[in-house]
Amino acid sequence: MTILMLCRSATATMAQIDTAPVATWLEQADNERSRDTSRFRLIMEQLRQHEDQLTSAQRWHFRLLDARLLVDEGDYARAEPILHDIIGHSGDLSLAFRARAALIRSKFLSRDYVSAYALANTLMAELPRVTDPQARLEGMSQVIGMLDRSAVGQYDLALAYARQMKAWPPSPKTDCYASAYETTSLLYAGKLTAADPMFQAAIDACVAAGESHQADALRLDLASEMIDEGHAGQSIAYLHSISSEIRASGYTPYLASLPVTLAQAYLSLGDAAKARKFALDSIAITGADSPLWTLRAAYEVLYQAEKKLGHDAAALAYYEKYVAQKTAAMDDAKAIALAYQTVRQQVSSAKMKLDALAKENNILQLRQALASQAQKTSQLFNALLLALLAFFVLAMLWLWRSWRRFRWMAHHDGLTRVCNREYFVVQAKRTLRQLHRTNADACLIVLDLDHFKRINDTHGHAVGDQALRSAAMIVGRELRPNDLLGRLGGEEFGILMPDRPHDEGLEAANRIRQALASTPVIVDQQVTVTVSASLGLASAACSGYSLRLLLVDADAALYRAKEGGRNQVAAHAPLAESVVSC
């Protein structure tokens, strides 16, 4: 059993209500609000009594409905904190959206038009995020209602929104509201006549959806349009035909609209008495201090009817009331228009600021991109330069090292790594020239390995090579840094010893000979060879500073050392030649 049935039944009991699911009550309350005001209030009353049985989510829903009831009753001061609470704390996107829509309505009805239009703007921005059909419908309805007014005149925008609604997933309720808003937007814009089938189609859609308030609003609009088009008689007949539905709604604005529209129609037909009767009926429904437009319309009819009936005093009295209502309505319209324009201005200036910011941002991004591009180019250029430089340095290094290697190879003997003959001769001549200039001492030794042929023959050429290398090393170890050692050819070496007198030269030659003779050469850790040498010495003091003469004299001494039995040193002396043996 539904709450609707319970409410219709005069015998409804609390026990019956207890059995109905609370979620169904809430849903029915939602539906009945736009269908039957008294039923809506009754369901709300029942829900209030069972508030403690509601879940947390249901309680938030109930609070929304309660706040909307307060707005309907004009108690905005109590309604708005509840709505703010739902927006801030319910944690339900759809419910918060619906609360915003209700808040806008509250702001609008309490004549805080600037807040209402500003909130409406925010609401439309949020709409795409909301999926709940009821929430979307409530939000859109609220906004369209605020655009579809003569003070604002945004009929085209309202029409566009109405047509957007038509594209939503179809439902009887959506069809009703979308058709109704499309019809009224066209009607208020002066683009629709009473005869247009769109009117009846919209009414039928709302009847089919059970949306009686919306159907009644359309019917009353249609009746007014008939009068405006000069068909007052038709309007009266139509109003009588719908009067039972209007009365059944129990909704004060429509209950008052019915008689006042009839009054306008009768006045238009010249029936002042009936016009006066219906106008007074309307005032009786709303009271004399209602904010509804019907009061202004009723006073206007009464003023004209009384005038027609010749009741000048009554006419004047109603005229004054009419003017007071009209002035208030105009002030209100001005305030609405101003609020709308103010918010529009704020929105467009905020948009301009946003656009300017976006442009600035774009320029900044472009600049950054350019700067980063320039930085990349410069980095690339630097890297290239560095690579080139590194390549150049490496090439130079390679060239320098190659040059040094070639020069070394040109000056040295590849096997023994001592100076080759040519370089030895050049260097020795240069040194002797310098020594000659200061009459300094110098000795030249010619060293020849003994019986080297035997080594080659006995152990092979490779062992001979190794023995030659070792002999050169052993000799080198016995020399001073400024002594000059060179391979003169085969197994023969030359040694120039600057700043050495004859005796010291002899001593050095003997040390060399001894070192050679006492150092066995081990080849491949297998063959052990002992190499001895014979040395011939000539000194500058005896032979002069000519390399050629020094070599001749040293060779002669060497010859004698060989002759003397090898492994010995022989020195050339001007007066007497001496042979020093081991």
Ligand SMILES: Nc1nc2c(ncn2[C@@H]2O[C@H](COP(=O)(O)OP(=O)(O)OP(=O)(O)O)[C@@H](O)[C@H]2O)c(=O)[nH]1
């Ligand atoms: N393994 C090797 N042998 C060399 C090299 N240059 C010269 N010889 C050898 O040295 C030997 C020199 O022999 P000879 O001139 O007869 O002299 P010797 O055998 O040392 O005898 P005496 O000088 O009279 O003591 C030759 O057999 C050459 O082949 C070389 O670079 N490597």
